[in-house]
Amino acid sequence: MAHVVIVGAGQAGASLAAKLRSEGFDGDVTLIGAEKVPPYQRPPLSKAYLLGEMAEERLYLRPEEFYADQKINLRLNTRVVAVDSQNKTITLSDEEVISYDDLALTVGAHPRMLPASVGGMLDGIYAMRDLSDADAMAPALVANKHVLIIGGGYIGLEAAAVAAKRGLKVTLVEMADRILQRVAAPETSDYFRELHRAHGVDIREGVGLDRLLGDDHVTGALLTDGTELEIDFAVVGVGINPATILAESAAIAVDNGITTDSHGRTSDPHIWAAGDCASCLFKGERIRLESVGNAIDQAEAVARNIMGRDEKYTPKPWFWSDQYDCKLQIAGLNIGYTDVYIRKGDAPGVQSNWYYKGDELLAVDAMNDPRNYMIGKRLIEACRSPAPAAITDPATDMKALLKP
Ligand SMILES: Cc1cc2nc3c(=O)[nH]c(=O)nc-3n(C[C@H](O)[C@H](O)[C@H](O)COP(=O)(O)OP(=O)(O)OC[C@H]3O[C@@H](n4cnc5c(N)ncnc54)[C@H](O)[C@@H]3O)c2cc1C
Structure with a gap:
């Protein structure tokens, strides 16, 4: 019986597995995820969940029983460390080797963090990617504490909104001339700058972080304009890097993410990719979309193509953000x-x-x-x-x- 192995039990991986079953695939499906919890939605991590307005179970994309009911072999807390595309096997961190007929890489992305040379090793610095990041940060969200948010993209702005709503003193620094510069027009930046300032957030544009200060725990920050701030903790929202290491080690082509063709196939005919880790063609340009909509649509197209449907994937980008x-x-x-x-x-x-x-x-x-x-x-x-x-x-x- 054909065996599809999906590495990465996030939005794309879970969508791919579910779509295989709903389209009638009757082979074996194994969904492997490094995290301890079943596949969950990330958007609320920087919104309702971080605000304490949403229970953890509500993050889960489907109840855990769904996977057993659908005969999807869900293996959590399990990391894939190698892909052998010649022999069509993967190796887990405990050295177990699993064979596949088709392999899908839905491994997402890693948040960029600060190097130790600018204080990145201090305690009290939080990323915003996984449930464990949100859980680690939540206890720090105490009214009147001072948080420095580094990065004025959507994740940084959402974290700023949550912190401001919880009564913290919030300073956000954006190295570029304006917040949202990479993703939006000045008119949209203007709108969100006004919104945040109306909620008391101190937005500083054209100002970067020189370094974080402190012995063990962060206690301050030196900015590139020479200003020194006393802070209680920092949130880093400076973008993500696609998780390409498995693909690279298997000599699969990578170009701004794992390179996929119009069908979601990588440079290996039996290896596919979808979601944040994958780059695809859009109007002749190679792009990578970091959004729920893309993760679902691309993964579902891959599921159908694994079943031989010959479906071309054309991204229909959509995205949302909640702030206040x-x-x-x-x-x-x-x-x-x-x-x-x-x-x-x-x-x-x-x-x-x-x-x-x-x-x-x-x-x-x-x-x-x-x-x-x-x-x-x-x-x-x-x-x-x-x-x-x-x-x-x-x-x-x-x-x-x-x-x-
Ligand atoms: C805080 C936050 C807020 C967001 N808000 C929005 C929003 O408002 N709207 C929107 O459209 N998008 C939003 N996004 C983006 C959206 O969540 C992502 O685009 C989407 O989750 C991508 O899905 P994915 O499956 O590609 O990656 P992920 O959901 O990251 O899943 C990848 C999974 O693969 C696992 N993995 C990686 N390597 C291995 C390995 N070697 N072995 C086993 N498992 C592995 C990871 O642990 C992870 O669980 C947000 C993201 C974040 C972090």
């Missing part, structure tokens, strides 16, 4: 945009920012504006681009833009 009472929803990818058009809603804080490349609509950032998010998403997926003047004109009936 603001829900940001993003549709599309803004890579290469030339112009941004703003549509303000009727209520304060309701806004959508529309990215164009010339006449082509690329992406929408919708803040507390689910209606325009859905309209934008449908337009982008249908490759339709309304005239920018229609977007900015308050009199435009946006829904009418969807009519053929």
